[in-house]
Amino acid sequence: MKLPRHRYGRRLSYTDYIYNFFATISGLTVFNFEFFKQAFKPPLEIAEIKKHMDELGVKTFGIVSITGLIIGLVLAMQSQPVLQRFGASDFLPGMVALSVVRELGPVITALIFAGRVSSGIGAELGSMRVTEQIDAMEVSAINPFKFLVVTRVIATTMILPILSVYVIVIAIIGGYFAVIIAENMNFQYYIDSVIRAVQFGDFIPGVAKTFVFGYIVGIVGAYKGFTAEGGTEGVGRASTTSVVISSLLILIFDMILVKITLWLWPTIG
């Protein structure tokens, strides 16, 4: 695997930044191909993947719960007066649910996940790189890409969809709290309205794209960490750039995936 080098130093010019941007894009592309080349080769390291999924779940459970609740609350609070103005208060549960299912739940969960996890992977692998732990694996005839990168990327890809579904549920419940503050509504009625509004076709593309987001978070963090250089400073850089790049890629891919879904299934739109 041949990866481009970045330019680091005290005083970087604009051209250095532009150069680094393209170095990252091409490096990520190479890294990506390497992932698919190695992902299905034995040993599959199932135990390691499970360990990472557990850790990721524990690490992000609290923050995504709060996020989900707040998304639902705020969305309902904001929509209520507007819908009332148009005499469409009945649509509130459905509106909250649709926004959360189709867009806000997956994307905001992914962004929070990127902030927490991509930086973590970047820092962890980065410090393993600069303290030669990755080299130590290599000389022990252990494949560090397989053991460190592939397992983490599979774990993030599998866990983010689960977290997103959880956030969607929490956000819909959060929406109910906002509703009952303003008016009297029975929970059963609220849920029925939600279920009537959300179709299966809304749910699938929303959740499907979180697999892609989870993959982005894992692969970007792993790439930045695995290729870190320059001591502790390099570890810090790996951690921060991971968050920036993965968040950006999540937004870009969101746009692309929404476009593709609308094009493939125009009826959903």
Add this chain to the structure above:
Amino acid sequence: MANDRVVEVKELTKRFGELTILEKISLVVHRAENLVVFGRSGQGKSVLLKCIIGLMNPTEGKIFINREDISKLSIKNLNKVRKNIGFLFQGSALYDSMTVRENLSFTLKRHSPQLNSKEIEDKVVQTLHLVSLADAVDKMPSELSGGMKKRIGLARSIIIDPELMLYDEPTTGLDPISSKEISQLILNLQKKLNMTSIIVTHDLICAEIIADRAIFLKDAKIAFEGSIQELTDSDNSFLRNFFSHEIIKETGV
């Protein structure tokens, strides 16, 4: 004696960009020999070891291990060669998310998948005894001192019973007593297991204990080669200066 050549480096040149770190270095290490590599910081000692183990590719030149040209090997065959080599990193490079036990068992399990967990545990304990740190088995690397890390690093690299050991500054940063103990340990291992070793160091006491032969790296070349006695007795002013300084530093005068 040709069969005895465990490591042979032929005209190795290593450059980073414009910078030439090593230039046409040639050396041979025979079976059960301890070769010490001296040199000031930044003279490419670690780079030399990393080229030998295949972590870095030479810019020019060839490296043979047991008469196999390692640059020609596929990663699979290179790994076969590596299974007979132990490498002690300058900073120990312990896996810091694993306990001491896991550091050793992880390496051994992947090296010898046929072993059952009882055999692995026995070997871990036995190897930790060798480095006198059996009671640290459940500690995390962050709880160990620098000297203990070196010993655990040493234990981790010898647990696979390598034929060839590469030591990158095994005693640097240790107090004189620990440093002597580690040197003694390296010597014992070589005697007991008939190991071949390359030891990078600038610790003269360590070298005097271990070395069968020494080379001195300076300005990308091998400046001197011979026994420790010959090196220290040399009337070359640079060497005299280097070693007198080292002696003062090591005895703490």
